[in-house]
């Protein structure tokens with residue numbers, strides 16, 4: 001069977017089980033776009049910027065667990081993908097980016113729209129390839145998909161020259177070998193390691209599980225729940241780990257770290273054993289390393305051996321897929337009771353509630369917490385919330401209740417503003433039957449607001465919440481706390497978001513008072529089609545608690561108790 | 571090689587030269603992937619050499635870096651994460667021969683020549699070029715030995731010198747690491 005290189009690209013993509021790709025055409029990728037017309041079962045979403053395509057592929061991957069695909073032309077098309085690739089890389093999201101490249105004979109000659117995209121993306125991809133011959137396309141793309149999704153997942157970029165896309169070659173699916181002799185995605189640990197870990201666990205009086213995104217990526221939610229129950233060990237979650245254990249589960253303490261719950265951070269500092277599961281001790285999670293959990297022995301389970309001992313030196317390191325590791329733990333564990341420890345944590349949880357703005361009798365305005373709390377009440381467990389980066393992101397993590405995996409999609413490691421809307425487009429394409437909500441700040445939303453038109457063209461049913469505080473709020477908060485309230489370049493104006501939505505043929509609404517929140521959230525939910533609601537919230541609110549950088553995890557700045565009266569009804 | 575099954579060794583955080591032997595697929599960009607890894611993780615490279623092996627398609631690199639044992643383990647683990655890297659061996663704590671080669675052009679007229687020749691004899695260096703005002707010497711040996719020769723040549727005036735950086739091999743009849751033949755890694759079939 002004769003096929004062009006361009007056709008082979010889509011042969012592989014469709015056989016890999018991909019139904020939707022996100023991209024933007026241009027000169028060097030023209031042959032691929034021409035061939036795309038024949039692949040009727042593959043849906044292409046035309047984003048309005050290639051950054052949107054890479055974020056959408058990422059959102060698709062995070063929502064579905066499948067590999068997301070982004071396509072772009074050479075030069076500026078490829079460089080526009082970069083932010084999305086770096087975002088996916090930091091959060092271990094499996095995406096494959098396919099870029100066109102100038103003809104192989106002019107590579108290195110500064111040809112029109114030539115750009116060394118494999119060089120540029122080398123440090124921010126799991127692996128990348130330059131393909132100059134049609135006969136290599138199938139093998140390389142199959143490798144790309146396999147590398148992207150296996151082991152610790154991550155982005156892979158495949159740069160394909162225009163002549164390779166045009167060449168015709170004989171094609172037989174079985175003839176294209178995958179050769180990855182050096183690739184080891186499937187390491188596992190010896191029984192002795194489990195012995196040491198289980199011994200530490202059985203001796204511990206105040207143990208804690210620290211669960212990260214690895215739980216969700218390996219599908220180990222059930223094993224984690226069983227283990228937490230049998231070992232009677234509370235579970236703290238990272239931002240990307242939210243959804244790994246239902247928020248409603250009694251063992252779930254909530255989020256740890258810089259804006260984690262006070263009782264969680266205190267518990268970490270007082271624990272005598274930390275068992276880290278698929279998380280990487282990011283500095284936003286540990287605070288000052290020299291003072292981090294000094295009384296605790298540490299066990300670290302991760303699929304990536306390079307994570308063990310990277311930031312925090314541990315006593316036992318177990319390398320392996322979490323689901324397999326936790327299954328072994330569950331098989332070998334003798335159930336235990338640790339009532340004193342759980343009671344202690346519950347008590348500090350109760351005390352911390354006094355600082356909660358939702359419990360204030362007269363909050364004195366509309367807070368983001370009110371909006372997110374209402375959203376929590378009105379959405380079922382399966383709704384997917386995609387957040388942008390900033391204060392609203394942290395409030396979402398604190399006030400929404402994620403009871404299912406893959407229901408929070410957010411840029412954790414890179415903290416990429418502008419992520420939410422395009423990632424939500426990807427999530428909705430991947431999960432058309434699920435309700436998808438965007439929560440963005442007024443600043444970040446403006447970074448990729450052009451994708452509103454993508455929603456319109458695709459007739460998507462997205463619900464967009466803009467938490468509008470008139471500031472680059474998170475940066476303003478740092479200026480307030482650490483730079484003497486010198487608000488350098490953080491006040492930000494916005495277009496009329498309602499009119500903006502309408503200009504794109506979508507629906508918009510504005511909410512300025514607490515009383516209007518429930519109605520507005522319900523209206524957005526009921527509306528078929530994309531709707532944007534602009535919530536005008538208190539301008540100078542801050543995210544609490546906050547562990548200032550360089551401080552110990554339990555040295556948190558708490559919400560000042562301006563309004564001591566606590567509502568009794570909730 | 572990296573063995574996830576081995577308990578992680580706790581050793582003193584003493585910084586010393588670590589010598590890694592790295593086998594990698596001979597593909598475009600592999601060297602740059604390796605140097606880029608050292609750069610972005612802020613590991614220093616003392617020297618790096620690369621060349622072909624007896625297996626077509628496989629390169630062998632020797633990377634010498636100053637680090638403590640914990641960092642060396644992370645360097646090894648990170649090298650393994652590069653898809654094209656086949657095997658990594660840290661030769662720091664095993665019995666191995668380490669060699670460096672240097673060419674040294676030293677200022678030396680006829681009067682000084684006997685004196686220089688006498689000294690380099692001790693170091694088993696060879697003269698490979700003689701000119702009226704200079705000599706070119708070739709020396710192989712450990713880094714320390716070459717440093718020693720350079721020191722005593724310094725007073726004569728070193729015009730130019732080049733060093734290859736270290737290469738290493740274990741002693742005895744065993745290969746330094748399992749022979750990295752190309753194997754077809756087991757990859758699940760997808761599609762139809």
Ligand SMILES: Cc1ncc(C[n+]2csc(CCOP(=O)(O)OP(=O)(O)O)c2C)c(N)n1
Pocket residue numbers: 388389390391392393415416417418440441442443444445467469471472473474475
């Ligand atoms: C692309 C990018 N640029 C800059 C930043 C730094 N930054 C982090 S949060 C933030 C403010 C975000 O403001 P907004 O979107 O209005 O959200 P808010 O914090 O007000 O909720 C900024 C500028 C970033 N994370 N990403």
Ligand SMILES: [Mg+2]
Pocket residue numbers: 441442443467468469470471472473
């Ligand atoms: Mg804002």
